[in-house]
Amino acid sequence: MTLTERILARAAGQSTVRPGDEVWARVDLAVMHDSSGPRRIAPVLQRLGGRIWDPNRVVLAIDHFTPPATLTHVEILTMTRAWARERQLPLFFDSEGILHNLLLERGLARPGTLVVGADSHTCTAGAVGAVAVGVGATELATVLVTGEIWLRVPPTVLIRFEGTIPPYLTARDLAMAVLGSLKADFAIYRAVEYTGEAVESMSLDERAVLTNQAVEMGAKNGIVPPPEQQWPGAGVSLAPSAPEECEAVHTFHVRELAPMVAAPPRVDEVRPVAHLQGLPLDRAYIGSCVGGKAEDLRLAARVLRGRRVRIPLTVTPATQEVVRACLADGTLQALVEAGAIVQAPGCGACAGLHSGLLGPGERCVATVTRNTPGRMGHRSAEVYLASALTVAASALTGQLTDPREVL
Amino acid sequence: MEVLEGAAWVFGDHVTTDDIFPGRYLERPLDEAGRYAMAGVDETFASRVRPGDFVVGGVNFGAGSSREAAVVALKQAGVAAVIARSFARIFFRNAINNGLPAVIVPDTTGIRTGDRLRVDLTSRQVTVLRTGSALPILNLTGISLAILRAGGLIPFTEARLSRRTP
């Protein structure tokens, strides 16, 4: 069995499963946030008797509507807090950062487990070697009551990144290279497993970029075999999948790749930054679950230290812990001295809810997850997706800039 | 639910949940969702669609954000089923969970906006009445069909729970 199949077999209490099988699986961790959580889930929960199967396995994070920009946002937060208090939820995080990042940072997502979440980027947690699957709010509500979910076992697509990562590339460039060459629907209903030398040398933050972007490929889950292949308590082998068990294997040679950008309106409109070099920009943004990690802020600081941005650069750290870590090592100092505006942790402008929306026709280079029209504000605004290195380099010049030009 | 007939509204490939229900409406109450159905691509859709009509997409329909409001918006607007060559999987699950058939057929290029379609979940085919061409339904078996027949995941779960408790 593949890594994903092994984990799903364990969760389903079966000795084996095969791609295409429909199974009922026991959920190890159910996660949600203030947008998808109580406000949507409470009514369904009520209809189903209202009892949570195991409050210790439920994570709720306020990350979308914080800091609140309108009184409607305030109402949502107040309702969410009251619900968490009433339920005495032990794993409730109030404006401490983005759900997906908290799951990794606090060690809540464990290797070999099944994580289900009411958010499409729940797949991020696959970075630790878990099967992490996004669902809608109604479905999460039924999971909260039963502790179970039905899943179709996905075939696995193996993505191998060969070679070592040069200093001008990041996991985001690698993920974009996959999207550019295989396109945004190649992994629908599939598990995407990332292996290879380049992946093995990545930090958890960088692995999480690969698994986060799995959903943009259409995947059910993204997964990276954990460095420790026999986790005590995992109950299954977490070794990488054998290529012959996978539906397809795609190999990318990292040294042949260049810094990438995804041009609007789609995540798979990927080309080397060099092809769009010099495109004038209005704004630059570093933030979101995929692009506001400590690693991203440090990459940006590497470019910006001792220099000044030419266009507004906004930085939204993913979590409070990112703020603390980047304060401690001088990263924030470097960013602020370069002219960056640092905002409160959370989803920020990523979903166009608050904290810096884009106006009509504004062009922004950003580390966020998606560039769909209207995603970060006005429908005519253009979002170019790129790594933190490329965003920082572009903020320096005011134009799309290959980071090799300034590193 | 087994045989549906209505007019087709054809959209392209990779229609996202931001197209179906733009994020700026997320803070609005869910019972208003129908007014903004497809507002990201066509702001007039919600006022022109008739109850029982179908939304037709190409590949990867419902990509992007997991927002269930996208499905709720289509249902409230009166859409009786969504037909596509493939669905983004969270959109697919949300549709089934809310009792909205999300039907996969091998090809949707022969369908034009305004065509009358018949969707037959028993004989498992979609017929384009203008051309008479019949497209086989490739999905909706097993658990997903059972959930759809129960009227969605909530009634389905209620039934499961009542079987479990003596």
Ligand code: SF4
């Ligand atoms: S940062 Fe953006 S993509 Fe990530 S969870 Fe928040 S809104 Fe979603």
